[in-house]
Amino acid sequence: MAMDPECPECAAAVPLSPETLVGEIVTCPDCGMELEVTQVNPAVLQAAPEEEEDWGE
Amino acid sequence: MAMDPECPECAAAVPLSPETLVGEIVTCPDCGMELEVTQVNPAVLQAAPEEEEDWGE
């Protein structure tokens, strides 16, 4: 990764492995926040949504 | 065909080719009646049903 993306919560740098996929969940090493990778090259992060358990067939 | 089947209308013998299929329509050579082949080996004939034109999609 060219530049580690910033954690949207605490602005810390969040190192990502090159195989990281869009949609993957990563945890901020500083504040422990669950983050969603919304874009790669360059990587963009946002807080991962909370959601409760409801499933289909 | 071992024995030609009989026309159910006029009892005439109705010669059938060996490739005749169940469900095929044949015409009695004597009385001209439309007949349905309901069985082969041995062949059995019955009067073919009348029906009007109604078709699906």
Place this chain on the structure above:
Amino acid sequence: MFVIKIGGSQGVCFESIAEDAARLFREGQRLVLVHGGSAQTNQVATQLGHPPEFVTSVSGFSSRRTDRKTLEIFTMVCAGHINKRLVELLQKQKANAVGLSGLDGRIWEGARKDAIKVIHQGRRMILRDDFTGKVEKVNAALIRSLLDAGYLPVLSPPAVSYEGDPINIDGDRAAAATAVALQAEALIILSNVPGLMEKFPDESTLITRIPAKDVEKFMAFAEDRMKKKVMGAAEAVAGGVRQVVFADGRIPAPIAAAIGGKGTVIS
């Protein structure tokens, strides 16, 4: 009250039809949509390893060979895919659509032809395991109760035989029977042509007006599939429907255009 038959052929635009229907519905117009499904049935049937087979009736009509497996694929595609796609589009346009097949509540009931005479692979044959028939009775009460309760009925093949078998029926003729049963002011048949043309496919030869009493004479201009549509129109007019319009389902606001007289109007 309008009954609108939506053709499934290439080019007909479900999105614009649904938008137009929803707008009319929201303005308080009572309407019932009817659709068929032959084009997409062919595609899915082939993918499921049971490709469609067409037979020609002794008098030249071509129709789908509807054995039990084909019937189930036809039902699945019409009632489970096309019907629910239209219902989804209408729901998204704030029109509370309810999708039903003719089997449900016996909305379309009629005789199943227990034997049909066809020319099949060059032979004259009687087919006995065919699930085809004609709509003879329409459950208008159920359709009206849905309309009265503020719903937009969207009707799909199959119909149901008196014995309870699903049967393949012609969508156009079912739409005609529905229009008569509901005493609709107009039956609008949308397809991928602007209407009946004297010299198909030359759209400049569009026939714009046909007096109801002469409709049988215009059969000569009708190509294969259009023959059935013209038969449906004749039956609707004979049954008291004031206007039948063959119109283009590919243009924006196609229903409004047809109501405005664009297409072949039979009255």
Place this chain on the structure above:
Amino acid sequence: MFVIKIGGSQGVCFESIAEDAARLFREGQRLVLVHGGSAQTNQVATQLGHPPEFVTSVSGFSSRRTDRKTLEIFTMVCAGHINKRLVELLQKQKANAVGLSGLDGRIWEGARKDAIKVIHQGRRMILRDDFTGKVEKVNAALIRSLLDAGYLPVLSPPAVSYEGDPINIDGDRAAAATAVALQAEALIILSNVPGLMEKFPDESTLITRIPAKDVEKFMAFAEDRMKKKVMGAAEAVAGGVRQVVFADGRIPAPIAAAIGGKGTVIS
């Protein structure tokens, strides 16, 4: 009023269930049937070249990855094949069935989960294009008007989201929501097991009675799919349904047996 959920798993006999339901219907019993469709969806989806993909939620539930293509196949199979098969069987038993999906008339409405957290191919992922959700509102008025008019409603996934998208929902939980909305006396869940067993699949360990207040404790005995059914039961009992019965859908007259208390009765 009974709500009967018909499981689609191997061995469940639609014919005997339809026969039993039709008999009760003809005797004047008000009932609503609900079914799912996951087993057959897998088969058709594979044949159509879009094989099912299952994802596991972060807390261990496994569920179908429902992208748009899968949603359409799921809808087609549930609403167009399984639903119409049940309607056909009921019509043949002189019970005037009406098959509807949750999309129709917004019978089952709820929130679509715009993002779901899953473990997928070993990675923790957020899936955004999934069409899954939960039934939060039931159009009881439409169901009752059909019952009052003498019809037997047969309800199928999908449900509809508030935005009008079809959504994959769990049939058991939808049945529970329907039973609560209709204040049914009993919710009967038929599947290919005699009920909840302490040591699955040893049928001699069948749990015959569960006090409603303890239902959460019995979750421990529930295998994967059965977990969802037990959650549905808890929701139904909490919602005022007097009795929930997990019963065997493979035996003759399975509904009568369940009403008679055969299976796991929660009340």
